[in-house]
Amino acid sequence: MLCLDRLGLVRYANPRAGELLRRASAELLGRPLWEAVPWLGGPAGEDHMRAALLSPDPIRFHAGLPGGSGAHAGAPDGSREGPAAADELWLDVAIHPGPTVLTCTFRPAHRLPEPSDEEAGGDVPEAPSVAPLYRPIALAIALSEAVTARQVSAVVMRELLPAFGGRRLAIYLLQDRRLYLAWENGFPAGFLDPFEGVGLDAELPGVRTLTTGRPLFFDSMERLTAAYPGIALDAERGSRAFLPLIASGRPVGSCILGFDLPRRFSTQERAALTALAGLIAHALEKAQRYESEAALARGLQHALLPRRLSAHPRVETTGRYLPGTQGMEIGGDWYDVVESGDGLALVIGDVQGHGVQAAATMGQLRTAVRAFALGDRPPDEVLAGTNHLLIDLDPGLFASCCYLRLDPASGVARAARAGHLPPLLRRPDGRTEVVDLPGGVVLGVDPRARYPVTEVRLDPGAVLALYTDGLVERPGADIDDGIEGLRAALAEARPPAAGPPLPALADLLTETARRTTDRPDDIALLLASRPGAGSGPRPSRPATGPHPP
Secondary structure, X not given: OEEEOXXXXXXXXXXXXXXXXXXXXXXXXXXXXXXXXXXHOOHHHHHHHHHHHHOOOOEEEEEXXXXXXXXXXXXXXXXXXOOXXXXXXXXXXXXXXXXXXXXXXXEEOOOOOOOOHHHHOOOOOOOOOOHHHHHHHHHHHHHHOOOOHHHHHHHHHHHHHHHHOOOEEEEEEEEOOEEEEEEEEOOOOOOOHHHOOEEOOOOOHHHHHHHHOOOEEEOOHHHHHHHOOOOOOOOOOXXXXXXXXEEOOEEEEEEEEEEOOOOOOXXXXXXXXXXXHHHHHHHHHHHHHHHHHHHHHHHHHHHHOOOEOOOEOOEEEEEEEEOOOOOOOOEEEEEEEEEEOOEEEEEEEEXXXXXXXXXXXXXXXXXXXXXXXXXOOOHHHHHHHHHHHHHHHOOOOOEEEEEXXXXXXXXXXXXXXXXXXXXXXXXXOOOEEEOOOOOEOOEOOOOOOOOOOEEEEOOOXXXXXXXOHHHOOOOOOOHHHHHHHHHHHHHHOOOOOOOOOHHHHHHHHOHHHHXXXXXXXXXXXXXXXXXXXXOOOOOOOEOOOEOOX
C-alpha cells in the first residue's frame, strides 16, 4: 500500500509495497509516482489516476511490472494493453480516492494469457507520457472548493507552484480598469508596492498579458529586461511567466509566476500553464460573485437585526451576533426582545442555510414574530402563526425558534420552542441547568404542528441564556457536549449582581467563538436577567448587531 498527495508525490509506502514494486521504501517516499514507479506512468495508468481523482469510487485494474524491458497497465476489466514479457509480474491495483490523498493497494495477480498481435494493436507506437498533466485535474478539484479570492490564491500557491517548480507568485485582480494585488508570495518585502493600482495603459508585462490575452514567457531575466527596458527586477537570475486571467471573455486579472533559475518553457508547459490560467480565472470570477453576494447578505443581516432591545425597568437583556468565519459567513440566526402587553417576549431563531435568501427569510420571520408578540399572543399561537406564514411563503427553507413571554414582576415565563436548542438557566446560587422544554417540529414543515407551552421561573439574580447551534456545535463532536460546555461556562461565571454586567458575561460566553478562524456557522446569543434584591434595576442596553469576530 502507498498513499499519494494531490501532486502525485508518494507520502507513505509500507515495506510490502517496496517488495512488490521492486523499490526500497526510501526510494518511493517524496517522489512523484510516475518517477518512482515508471510502469504506472504510461497513458493507460494515467487514465486510471485521472479517473480516481474524479470518481468517488475505487478504481481497479491489472498492471504488469516487467523484469527490465518496459511495463504496461491494463484496463479496468482486466484486459491487457501490450505484450507481456516472460518474467513479468502481474499486480492487481486498486486506487481509493479520499479528501486529501489517494490510497493505492497492490496485490499479486495471476498472469493473463498472451494476446495476439491483433488484440495487442499491432506495432502501434506507445504515446508519450503526459503524467504531469493530470495535475490540472487536481488543481480544478481544489479550485472548486475555494470560495474567496484568497482561498483561490492559496490553492494556486499549494497546487500549481510545486508542480512547475516555481517559488514566486503574484495574483492581480482588475477593478475599475486598474490592477490590485490579491495575493503574493516569495517576492522581496515592498517590491510589488509600486505596481499597486496600475492602469491598463502601463507598459508592464502583467498589464500587457491581460490587455492582449496572450501569455508572456521569459526564459531569463535578461530577456525580460530586453523586452521591457528599465523594469524593476526582484532578482538577478531566474525566469518569469505572465498569464492572463480571462473568464468567459471577461478580463479578471493577471498571474505572475517566478522561478529562481533560468529555464526554457517547453511547448507542453506553455500549453498547460495557459490552460491552468483559464481555470484560475473562472475560480476568481466565481469568488468575486460570491464575495459580492456575501457583502449583500452581511448588509441585509445587519439591517434586519435589532439595533436596540426593548427595555424594561425590571429586566436586563443583551444580545450578540457573530457571523461565520468561513463559507458564506452570513446565515439566518436572529434574536429579539419585544414588548408584549405588560411583559417582554424573548425570541431566538435560526433559518436553515446561509446567504441572502436565509437572511431575507430571517427578516420576514422576525417581523412576523414581532407582530404576534406586540399583540400579546400566547407562545404557542406565536409559533403556530409563524409556522403557517413560513409555509405560505414557501422559500424552500425551514427555521427553528424559541419564544418566551416573561412577566417581569413575577419572573414567570411561558415558553415554547420549535425544533430549537433548549435554553440554559443559571439560578442565583450558581446552579446551572438545561431547561426541560418540550417542543414541536421546526417551522415551515408541518402546517398542523403544535407547540406545547411550559412555565419557567426567572428568579432575581438568575440568568437565562438563549443561543443558536453555531455556539455549541463543532464538526465531528456531539452537540450535547457543546451544550454541556456552554452550561459549564455559564455556571463558572460570576452572576451579574456580584461580577461583570450582563454584556460582559455575553462577551465571556462568546470569547472562544470570536477567536475561532474557521467557524462555519453564525452565532446568536440572548441573555436575560432580573436584577437581584437591593441591586436596583439596570437599563436595557443596545443590542450589538454583527459582532466583530
